[in-house]
Amino acid sequence: MMRVWYSTAEWVGRRKTITGQTIGFVPTMGALHRGHAELVERCRRENDVAVVSLFVNPTQFNDPRDLDRYPRTMEQDLALLESLGVDDVITPGIPDFYPKGYRFRIEPPADLLVMEGVFRPGHLQGVLTVVMKLLNVARADRAYFGEKDYQQLQVVTEMAREFFTGTEIVACSTVREESGLAESSRNRLLSPEGRTKAAALYRALTAAASADDARAALASQGFRVEYVEEHWGRRLAAVYLEGVRLIDNVAFEGGADVAHS
Ligand code: PAF
Numbered sequence: 001m002m003r004v005w006y007s008t009a010e011w012v013g014r015r016k017t018i019t020g021q022t023i024g025f026v027p028t029m030g031a032l033h034r035g036h037a038e039l040v041e042r043c044r045r046e047n048d049v050a051v052v053s054l055f056v057n058p059t060q061f062n063d064p065r066d067l068d069r070y071p072r073t074m075e076q077d078l079a080l081l082e083s084l085g086v087d088d089v090i091t092p093g094i095p096d097f098y099p100k101g102y103r104f105r106i107e108p109p110a111d112l113l114v115m116e117g118v119f120r121p122g123h124l125q126g127v128l129t130v131v132m133k134l135l136n137v138a139r140a141d142r143a144y145f146g147e148k149d150y151q152q153l154q155v156v157t158e159m160a161r162e163f164f165t166g167t168e169i170v171a172c173s174t175v176r177e178e179s180g181l182a183e184s185s186r187n188r189l190l191s192p193e194g195r196t197k198a199a200a201l202y203r204a205l206t207a208a209a210s211a212d213d214a215r216a217a218l219a220s221q222g223f224r225v226e227y228v229e230e231h232w233g234r235r236l237a238a239v240y241l242e243g244v245r246l247i248d249n250v251a252f253e254g255g256a257d258v259a260h261s
Contacts, residue, residue, distance in 0.1 A: 060126030
């Protein structure tokens with residue numbers, strides 16, 4: 001039977017009873033899709049106890065309208081997690097997780113404040129701060145993150161090491177629809193036509209000869225492009241379609257760390 005913990009204190013009590021078993025952890029903001037399901041399935045396979053958090057973290061939203069319209073589907077999420085054999089779900093309230101507000105925060109180093117760091121001021125600080133809280137609360141052996149948020153994965157991996165969290169960060173490949181569109185909670189905000197069109201993001205990143213070519217191809221197809229840049233051997237982009245912000249990235253040949261503004 002899956003247990004759902006609505007307060008951090010209750011979960012911490014349960015956590016103390018888990019000894020001699022490995023714990024795997026999947027942090028999420030809910031609105032679960034096939035990409036999350038794959039993270040959870042892997043977590044389930046590789047650990048004795050599978051734990052998932054559902055928490056829409058306000059501090060990582062630089063735009064309050066984005067936070068308001070972020071999809072919330074708690075009932076379906078819990079049903080999916082139960083069907084995947086999850087043992088424990090942690091879903092704290094905001095006052096529980098930020099009891100005195102957003103007072104302490106983790107600052108990423110300047111060299112990692114590219115892309116999301118430039119276009120979403122405060123976003124990476126919010127992500128790192130909540131992930132540090134979540135890792136401290138879960139005290140898991142492994143935590144599973146998707147490669148779709150590639151920059152997030154990089155900063156979280158470095159932070160977890162630097163702060164000796166004791167949790168191994170496990171990177172999991174992006175799950176895509178047949179069209180190539182990366183699975184994302186935000187896809188459900190697109191119209192059916194938008195969803196079809198959005199697959200052009202993956203095609204442009206894969207097919208273009210350079211980041212600049214990818215940017216031009218996307219702009220000519222009606223996307224509002226925030227960035228296309230190359231770091232860590234990946235080509236990464238953020239675009240808007242129908243007012244919805246989509247990010248994606250692909251591995252590419254000869255991936256030197258070159259930024260294109
Ligand atoms: O990737 C996400 O869903 C979020 O950024 C995370 C890691 C759960 C932190 O809120």
